[in-house]
Amino acid sequence: MGADSVYILSIIVAILFVAIAVFQVLLSLGFSIGEFAMGGSYKVLPKKLRIVSAVNALILLFMGFVFLQHTNVLQGFNFLSTNIFIWVITIFLGLNTIANLLSRSRKERLVMTPLSGIAFLLCLFISLS
Numbered sequence: 001m002g003a004d005s006v007y008i009l010s011i012i013v014a015i016l017f018v019a020i021a022v023f024q025v026l027l028s029l030g031f032s033i034g035e036f037a038m039g040g041s042y043k044v045l046p047k048k049l050r051i052v053s054a055v056n057a058l059i060l061l062f063m064g065f066v067f068l069q070h071t072n073v074l075q076g077f078n079f080l081s082t083n084i085f086i087w088v089i090t091i092f093l094g095l096n097t098i099a100n101l102l103s104r105s106r107k108e109r110l111v112m113t114p115l116s117g118i119a120f121l122l123c124l125f126i127s128l129s
Helices: 003-028 047-070 083-101 106-128
Strands: none
Touching (some): 003 106, 047 106, 083 106
């Protein structure tokens, strides 16, 4: 895969992570979309899980940053070695996709499984390049 393709894929991955981060922020603010996340047990997440969602949003933004830096979309942030991070993120997304697929929530399985699966595949392509 060429450098241009990897560059574009990392931008797509970052956009996907930002979109999921926005979803996590909405969950943390108490929007009634909890059936799409964390097993789908709650329509509105309880306070502790809202805090988890807020932290998840920050982690997702960091993940996007890591991939943008790794592929030199963002330059000048060389204080962070990304080689290990991209593999940790990619493996996490693979496991997350399996967890979403096994969720008791039909909504989570139908929406979050494809999102995490696509993110996993894109990250895997980037990691292997």
